[in-house]
Amino acid sequence: KTAYDMLRSLVGSEMCIRDRVESNLTYKLRSSSMKSKIACVILFSTSLIFPFTTAAEESASKTYFNAGMMSLSMDSLNDLKGTGITIDDSATVLNFGVGYNVSPNIALEVGLLTEDEISASVASGVSGTINGKAYTVNASAAIKAKSNNTYLLGVKYSSANDSPINFNVKVGQMFWDIDYIASLSGTLTYSGTTYSITQDLEFDSAKGNDPYLGFGMTYDLNDTSSFDLGYFASEIHGDDISGFSLAYVSKF
16 A cells, blocks of 8 residues: 555544544433433432321321229238138229330330239138248238239330231339238237237338230220220239239320
């Protein structure tokens, strides 16, 4: 080839390379612009949807209050069982509580059981043990086990489905305070000490805490209120306590 032909070939090649580079650059710019537009649309859509989603989540109440009654059976005076002794071990208390849902299925709860008492009628001359200590009654007497206000702290797991009926399980710790009281006109010997009594005498007391277990069923009346039927079991001073409860639950 002549020098002229070689020059024309080089010039043609340079133009082809320049056209290819410009074409690639234009494609990349258009692609980048399209991605930016898509990203802007997504961000704008999210900014419109998110406030409504948040508002809907916040509108669902997480806090609730319950109030009801509980019928209990207490074994606190079972040590007295024997001839000449009649025990009434049933009690009815009010129960109140507040709960907070940390998730749709799990809630933290605090509760209160009002004071209650059970009693035993003891004939004169009866002796035995209570709380592991010996006693002798020289008069017709009534022995009472009085449980003061009891506090509950625990966790509730609920099935939380779309049905109006939900099932739940509760576990936690119960903090109790119990007094043992004798009512008689005569003498009571307890743990080696003799008392002359013409009125009520608190001869023993104890405080402590024990785990509790409960399970139940909730029926929704509407979005903010329901009824709860449950079973409860624990211990007070080493003696079993159990019973059934019925409560009204209100979200707020």
